[in-house]
Amino acid sequence: MRELSDRVSTDSxxxxxxxxxxxxxxxxxYLIHTVGVDPEFAVARDWLYATASLVRGILSEQYLNTARVEYDQDVRRVYYLSLEFLTGRSLMKNLWSLGLVERVREALKSLDQELDEVAEVEFDAALGNGGLGRLAACFLDSLATHAYPGFGYGIRxxxxxxxQKIENGQQVEHPETWLRYGNPWEFERPAILFPVRFGGHITCFKEESGKTVCHWVDTEDVMAMAYDVPVSGFGSGVVTKLRLWSARATRDFDLDVFNAGSYIDAVKDKTISENLSKVLYPADTTLMGQxxxxxxxxFFVSASLxxxxxxxxxxxxxxxxxLHEKVAIQLNDTHPAxxxxxxxxxxxxxxxxxxDQAWDITRQTFSYTNHTLLPEALETWSISMLESILPRHLDLIYQINHRFLTEVKRHFPGRPDILGRLSLVDDKARQIRMAHxxxxxxxxxxxxxxxxxxxxxxxxxxxxxxxxxxxxxxVTNxxxxxRWLLQSNTQLAGLISEAIGTDWVTDLSQLHRLEPQATDSAFCERMQAIKRxxxxxxxxxxxxxxxxxxDPAAMFDAQVKxxxxxxxxxxxxxxxxxxxxRIxxxxxxAHPRAVLIAGKSAPGYYMAKxxxxxxxxxxxxxxxxxxxxxxxxxxxIPNYNVxxxxxxxxxxxxxxxISTAGMEASGTGNMKFALNGALTIGTLDGANIEIKDAVGDENIxxxxxxxxxxxxxxxLGYHPWDFYNGNADLKRAVDQIGGGFFCPDDPGRYQPVVDNLLRNGxxxxxxxxxxxxxxxxxxxxxxxxxxxxWTRMAVLNVANMGMFSSDRSIHTYAKDIWRIKPLKQA
Structure with missing residues (x-):
């Protein structure tokens, strides 16, 4: 892969x-002047920070150039709002983007360091949980690679x-201290600071013109401070940013209270304020967590807007x-609604x-990606909570709802039943429907x-x-x-590039040219060796x-999600x-099998745990x-991450x-596995259907x-007992679970699992x-x-994954939703 990794000019x-x-x-x-360590005594983490400092400087230059071009061309930009960005490690990703992998590898080698060992000590950025955040990270990469003007917003x-730790077979949650050694990629922006307001009440009055003016007053304020993380495009010279907000108190502490001797009370407001950006998805099983x-x-949408x-x-x-002519804002799920x-x-x-004018601008500015078909996963907020925390927003939601329901009445005359279904307000549950x-x-x-x-x-x-x-x-994900082939499977990426060239790195549709290799014995033998x-x-x-x-000779059967x-x-x-x-x-x-399962359960999800x-x-x-x-x-495998x-x-x-059909929105793990030559066993759910259509029924x-x-x-009615009684293998397995075969010290431990299968529908x-x-x-x-x-099927899976690139997704969003175009030069 030397040719590919070094092909991008990064002279600065x-x-x-x-x-x-x-x-x-x-x-x-950088090791001496930025990290402050003597090269004689430096460890891998010190070299990581020195290398990151070098790369970050290049990215900063490229970002400034990108920003100047965007400003000069006065382009329409997309702003991607997401509560998660699961970016993973950044060093190798940025080196690949800049074409510096081999040069940096050789430079470190001459300093008695191994690039792979240096890269291994980097922490995964813990800014997400699963597919939602991983998708957002892929989209930022594709925006930058194809020179689209874009920007990401989230929480630091x-x-x-x-x-995730496993103790006595149980998931135990521990703090994810990913910032323990700092984040070498971020730029702290103390001058970029915005107030975010909570609580208070609304006062309204009429001006002489007759216009009603409302003020949101007596609020408790928190400051949002920006941290910028550069996102490099592969070979494009374009760098965009992920701007992350960190909560800060409006004042650090009350000096009078401090001098009076009440030290804890003096910093109480600071501590409470800064909790806002402490943890991703605080448990919402309590009122305080909600x-x-x-x-x-x-906090994050107010600062971003x-x-x-x-x-x-x-x-x-x-x-x-x-505004709507120059700004497109994408809501990634309902969290930013x-x-x-x-x-x-x-x-x-x-x-x-x-x-009316504000509403016209707003509706033309936003677009929304829905990620779930599960009714229980469609976010709602109680009216009483919104009234207490965001009274002005509740008032505006009521006004929006009144205006919208007036349109509904005109569209569906004589249909009062539909008003309740379409209303943003669920009057029975006293909740606001955020998806609506x-x-x-x-x-x-x-x-x-x-x-x-x-x-x-x-x-x-x-x-x-x-x-x-x-x-x-x-827009299929x-x-x-x-990330998911070039960087994580370099040997397979190299084999593909030998066969068809390197254009697939930015145009995955080029993979179709691999199809003839499925019957080439030499190619297939090399692919088998790479898999081994x-x-x-x-x-x-x-x-x-x-x-x-x-045993690597066994079939490795993976379910990771x-x-x-x-x-x-x-x-x-x-x-x-x-x-x-059966054994x-x-x-x-006939063949040994190793079944690998990994993933995290939400802390409050009893059955998943x-x-x-x-x-x-x-x-x-x-x-x-x-x-x-x-x-x-x-x-x-514990603590599954990127x-x-x-x-x-x-x-x-x-x-x-193998999700229940009709419940998985898309999935992206299915795409990653197929791109790397794993065959899929799956239901006709989410993007499995499109993968099946792409690779052919005989290859899935x-x-x-x-x-x-x-x-x-x-x-019509579903009776799980019929399947239980009609399948001896299944009945035996369920009975073993319910009878304590796998937990003789606590035979009733898994009765809730059996009840869900047989008695609860x-x-x-x-x-x-x-x-x-x-x-x-x-x-x-x-x-x-x-x-x-098997290898022939695997090659055909890889060859037919062209449509499942986030590049294709971004091109579709850019043309059909955001109406943005690539920068003319960068």
Missing amino acids: ALIDVGSVEAIKERLVS YEFGMFN ELRLKQEY QDILARHLRRHHDNLDD LAVPELMRLLIDVHGYEF LAVVGSHKVNGVAELHTHLMRQHVFADFAGMMGEKFVN GITQR ANKERLAALVEARTGVVL RIHEYKRQLLNLLHVIVLYN KDGNPP LIIRLIHDVADVVNNDPAIEDRLKLVF STAEVVIPGSDLSEQ FICGLTAEEVAEKRT DHYFVMADFASYAETQARVEAAYGDPEA
Whole structure:
């Protein structure tokens, strides 16, 4: 990959990185002058910070150039608002983008350091939890790579989600101290500071002109301070930014109270204020947690919008009339939905616009991405809480709702029933529906896979679609091949580049040229060798994390994603138990199998955490039974994150994508696995459908009910007992779980799991899909027994993943939703 990694020119007027010797001199200089460490005594982390300082300087120059071009061309920009940005580690990503991998590797080598070891000590940025944040990170990469003017906004979480530890088989949450050693990539911006207000009350009066003016007064204020993280484009010379907000008190402490001897009370307000940016997703099982989460969401959208307006006014001199012509704001899920009334507040209360003009600007500025079909996941906030914390916004939401329902009445005359369904206000529950607010306040609403968008139109937002169908569009999610192939699977990336050149790095559709290689024995043999090496690397990670030794010759069967009942880790686990029983009965599978599961459960999600414990109890039995030998292993990899994924995904043979049909919006893990040559076993859910269409029915393993069949069973009646009694393997496995076979010290531990499957309706259709899943797994086993055929299928999967790049997603957003164009020069 030397040609690819060095092909981008990064010569700079200020920073010379044109040669290995120049880089070496720079690294030593940064180590001494910035890190403050003697090279004789420097450790890997010191070299990380020295290397990051070098790279950050280059990125800063490129960003300033990008910003000047954007300003001079007065381009329309997109601002991506997301509560999560799961960026992972940045050193290798930026070196690849700048074309400096090999030069920096050689420079460090000459200083007796290994680049891979230096990169390994970097902490993952703990700014997200799962697919939502990973998608946002991919999108920023694609924006910069293709020179689109864009900017990301989020929160600088001090502790991130949590660090998942497994203690006695149970998930235990510990603080994610990712900032323990600081963040070498961020620029602190103490001068970029905006007040964010909470509480208080509204006072309204009429001016002489008859205009009603409202003021939000007696508020408690928190300051939002900016931290900027550069996001590099691959080979484009364009750098955009992720601006993260950190909460600061309006004053550090009350000196009078301090002098009176009450030291704790003196800094109480500071401590409370700064809690807003401490932790991603505070537990919302208590009223205090709910209030903190609501404040967190408003904190970041208020600061972001104030910043966006300030930037616009610097160029357009106190005129916001054309804001929607120069600004596009994307709401990534409902977490930033409060941006709709906040922009209204800023336009009306601060800048003096009339309601109608402000509403017209607002609706043309925002667009909204929906990420879920689960009704319980569609965010709502209680009216009483909004009234207490954001009274002005509640008032504006009521006004927006009144105006919207007037339109509904005109569109659906004589249909009072539809008013309640479309209203932003749920009068019975006394709640505000944030998804409805996002839909009404946006000019476009997109789903993230064809099935998801179809179901969104037909079910979740059916009434809205009946009224404003042109608003709803599809933009299937994508992943960045720079992170998920070029960087994480360099050997496979090199093999692909040898076969078809390197254009695929920025145009993934070029992968279709690999198809003839599926029948080239030399290519397939090299691909098998690369997969074997990746499996050995994964096996080493598993042994280091868990102590379990895996045989790389076994099929590596991976299900790595958030632990949730609809994602059905339980379905996978039931199959593991069935395989275990078959081996015990003298009927072992033809090929050894290692089942790898990883993911975090939300701290308050009892059933998901119980499933994690069940996985560990089953693993203890399976992995320690001498009769099983190495024919079956079950491993839970703790604290799954981006860096772990970069090892798991290239090293897996089989990708488990088995969510209940109609419940997964898209998924992006399915794309990452297929891009790295893993075959998919999955339901017809989310983007699995589009992957199946792309790779062909013969190159994927589809099982289970369709979304239509699931809906039909829900309507006509579903009886999980029928499946339990009709399948001896399934019945035996469920009985073992319920009877304490895997936890003899506490036989009733998993009775809630069995109750959910049999007595509480099996909401996620685990029982109904088990037979199809098991039969499909038998087909997987048979296919794996023919290495040549399996590799041919793997090559065809890789070759047909062109449409699943985040580049394609961004091109679609840019053209159909944001109306932005690439910069003319950078």
